[in-house]
Amino acid sequence: MRKITRLAPLALVAALALTSCSAPAASDEAVTADSAASISYAIWDENQIPALEANIAAFNKIYPKIEVKIDITPWAQYFTKLQTQASGDTLPDVFWMNGPNFQLYAANDQLEPMTDLIDDGDVDPANYVEVLNDLYSFDGVQYGMPKDFDTVALWYNKAILSEAGVAIPDETWTWDDFATAAKTVSDTLADQGVYGVATGLTGGQEGYYNTILQAGGSILSEDGTSSGYDDPNTIRGLQFWADLIADGSSPNLQQLSDTPHNAWFTSSKTAFFWSGTWSVAELASASNTLDLNVAPLPQDEKQATVIHGLANVVSAGSEHKSAAQAFQAYLGSEEAQTLQAEMGAANPAFIGAGQAFLDSVEHFDLEVFIDEADNYAYPFPISKDTAAWTTIENELLPQAFSGTRTVEDVADELATRMNEALAKE
Amino acid sequence: MTLRTGSAVGESRDPADLPVPVATTPQKKPKSFDGYWPWLFVLPTLLGVLGFYIWPIIQTGYLSFTETGPFGGEEFVGIDNYQTMLADGNVAQALINTLIYTVIVLAGIPIALLMANLVNQPGLRFASFYRVLFFMPYIAMPTAVALVWRMIYNGDFGILNWMLSLVDIDGPYWTSTPGFAIVSVGVVGMWASLGFGIIILGAALKNISPEYYEAAQLDGATKWKQFTSITVPLVTPSLFFVTIISVINGFQLFDLLYAIMGQYNPALVQSQSLVYIFYNQAFIQNDKGYAAAIGMVILVTIGIVTFFQFRMQKKWVNYV
The missing domain is CATH 3.40.190.10 (Periplasmic binding protein-like II)
Known part of the structure; x- marks a missing residue:
């Protein structure tokens, strides 16, 4: 509270002062x-x-x-x-x-x-x-x-799934299979406060980038010069998450802000968790680790995950x-x-x-991550100034996920503003 | 309790005749040139202030008229950044949020004065223990404070909503509902700065001579009358100081907000402070020219507010 305005200009100045001395x-x-x-x-x-x-x-x-x-x-x-x-x-x-x-x-x-x-x-x-x-x-x-x-896959909690009478996910699952399973868990175990799925929706890597690609949409055009958010398929990929929140299969954004998505999953309050390779260490040491495992992401038009x-x-x-x-x-x-x-x-x-990585946690089927990388991984979308438009994503998309505006409306504004930001690069 | 000093009664002295321990009268000294030595002694500090405060302010002022690349190299763009800011609704919202926060923190000052009064009751046992207790939040790291309050405010599992549920109130998501969020942060800011006010105002209270109260009591003044007519006027210099510091700190709201709101908060855009926007532009979006312009606005706003506070002090601050 007290330091930042003093230090920040200092950092700027330090940066400027140093530019003059060039390296040998x-x-x-x-x-x-x-x-x-x-x-x-x-x-x-x-x-x-x-x-x-x-x-x-x-x-x-x-x-x-x-x-x-x-x-x-x-x-x-x-x-x-x-x-x-x-x-x-x-x-x-x-x-x-x-x-x-x-x-x-x-x-x-x-x-x-x-x-x-x-x-x-x-x-x-x-x-x-x-x-x-x-x-x-x-x-x-x-x-x-x-x-x-790292690639993203579908983590699940076996104990919750069996209690709710839902089958364990496999590589054949479609979006519908997933949505039905998540809804069933939320409905069946509502009295315990257990939800179907919790996923990070700030930044798209864990959630909506994957569904956008699965629906056949895109975040950024291949040459990196225009936004893909005005593509109807992209909008479907976003709608997937808005629907999960709207029908109570997922905690809402406020709940996910107060208690982060990974905490819901590691405290056995959700059955599913979309997350990547980076979660292996955390989930291997979670208190409910023996209930957890991982499966490929559900598919829509195609199978897809972002890789980074x-x-x-x-x-x-x-x-x-x-x-x-x-x-x-x-x-x-x-x-x-x-x-x-x-x-x-x-x-x-x-x-x-990667064999050693696969063997690092015996009770997780970690091959899933490598299979995904070999078969249907799409590069993480980046441009020359990625932060300029990811900030816009984080500003606008919560309105779509929380249902205060329609997904189409938000995606439309996002596409416009993202194109403006890309034009400046 | 003042009855014990009954001997003073017979003397019937006017309180104004008493020696005033609050402020020692400044000794008038003949003006003279002290040589260069004093400058030598202040030189280290002076260099620090010039190099790390004044020069950066000048540089930031210059940068605010430029468009700065991510790795330096700036281009003069005149007042473009300031024009962008006028059109940027987020900046206006941030200014309002910052003001709301500052007002809430200021509302803590009367509370601090009352608490200081209570803690300074003569004969109170464990008085220094209470003082330490109240001062703790002020010296605790804002991030640590924020983490604890995040748990208290948690909409589903927090103790605040649990207590409200006992009286059948369905508490909101305190930190992630627009409108509630900045007020929730403000309450924490107020709570965290109470200790500072209590210590400063407590020191001022101790400097008030007990004779004033004795005299007032003899004249039949109630406790409340004594508080409003003796205590408050005599601590106004300290109140003034605490107000100035609170306003400056309030305008610099950043880390508490950043840590309480968290990064997944859907209400973040509506709850940013000026410094938060500054940080975001400078270090997340790499737009350092625009960030410098926001920094200048913060500086000038604090300057103006503080200037008016100093102008107003004649109206309410009593220097005995």
């Missing part, structure tokens, strides 16, 4: 086993540090004189800090990147292309889930080394670019990614390295 020219010498350098590696997830330290130890067996320092910043500040660093030419040498922010950095020449690594055979893109290579390519040039990926993953990128202004790129390439190797999976840190992007 990068050394382009080829990296060898004798190369000595100290590089920084910025990440946001503390839980992955042990696995990354193991990666660094293995990397140092090949390049003993390249010191890698992990620089951890909590998620909430990560991209704010990164942006300030970018403004001041003090970006970490290697750092984590996500889809929504990628094009902003790539388009503004902050990232080092992987072209040389690929041409020299240090990295073979064919080893990685294709959609992820595309996600981290801009104007046909790949910048990001895919690290891991992190990538390791190298700063274009890095002083030790060749060392940083060697580390970037190593983090993409089968050896490094298998180790990540074994230590339960992430679901690797390297095709075939």
Whole structure:
């Protein structure tokens, strides 16, 4: 309350002041086993540090004189800090990147292309889930080394389903099967305050992006220049959620605000939960974990899920670019990614390295996530300034989901304003 | 209780003749040049203030007339940002919300004065314990305070609605219903700042000489009359101080709102504060030029309000 207005202008000024001091020219010498350098590696997830330290130890067996320092910043500040660093030419040498922010950095020449690594055979893109290579390519040039990926699936609570007399979901389920099952649970177990489904509806990754794609609609056109929200199929994908809330199959938005969607599911107050790979660790340690399992998402026109993953990128202004790129390439190797999976840190992007991830929680059918990635995963929608229109989504869509305006009406306004935002990019 | 000092009765002194312990009369000193030493001693602070407050304000003022790219590099656009702001309904709504919040926090000041009076009753046992208790929320982290209040306000499982249900009232979703949300946050803000008022006003109360009350009692003044005619006028300088600080803090509402509302809140758009919008524009939407313009509006608004408060103080503040 008291600090923010003082600090924020300061951050702006600090950013400005730093732009004037430019980094020394990068050394382009080829990296060898004798190369000595100290590089920084910025990440946001503390839980992955042990696995990354193991990666660094293995990397140092090949390049003993390249010191890698992990620089951890909590998620909430990560991209704010990164942006300030970018403004001041003090970006970490290697750092984590996500889809929504990628094009902003790539388009503004902050990232080092992987072209040389690929041409020299240090990295073979064919080893990685294709959609992820595309996600981290801009104007046909790949910048990001895919690290891991997440897809979304249907988590369910067996105990609640059997109490409500509902069958366990499988890959044949349609939207109707799902809606009927969710409604049955809500109706049958109303006296216990149990609902059919709870899903995060702020940001589309867990819920409505998937149903939009399943209905045959789109969020963003393929060339990334126009909104898909005026497509009737997209509107159907949104209507799906509005209906679930309207008929009481899901808690309403206010209930989901007071008690977040994952808390409903982990306290056995909902039977279904749409969520991704990132929920595995949380659900494996939940008190009701033995009741939980995961199935493919229900389908409409087709099966679909959004896929997203992190990538390791190298700063274009890095002083030790060749060392940083060697580390970037190593983090993409089968050896490094298998180790990540074994230590339960992430679901690797390297095709075939995920077995260890599948085995990490025995009572969950985690193959579902990998099957989805292989067969019907669509890239997370991003543009050069993704935040500009996701903010509009978050401002307008609650009105559709809560029923204060019709879905068509909201989608229409969303399409108009999103197109305006896209035109500014 | 003042009867114990009955000896004063015979002297029948006018309270105005008593030495006033509230404010020591300033010693008039001949004006003289003190050399450069004082400047040397204030230099570290002065540099800090210039470098970290004044210069950023100037820079922010400049940025507010530019369109700033996500990685720096600004382009002068004149008053475009301010024009956008005039047309932006969210900013107007945020200004109203900020005012509502500030008024609620200000309403806590009379409460703080009453509480301070109670805590300062002579002979009250555990008085310092109460003072610590009331001051705790003020020094607690706003985020921690917010988390606790989120649980209290929870529409389905919160204790507030449970208590209301005992008297057959169906409580609303306090933090996610537009209209209710900013008031709910305001109540927490008021509660959290009570302690500050109690400490400052309590210190002022202790400085009021007991003789005033004795004299008033002899003249037959009731407790309430004593409170309104002696206590209140004599603490007005402290009341003024607390009011100024509360208004400034009120206008800077951010972290409490951010943490209580949460990120999934359907009422968020209708419940933003000015600083919240500033934060959103600067760090989520990367529109730092527009954010700087909002920052300038916050600065100027606080400046104007504080200016008028200082102008008004002549009308109600008594410096003894």
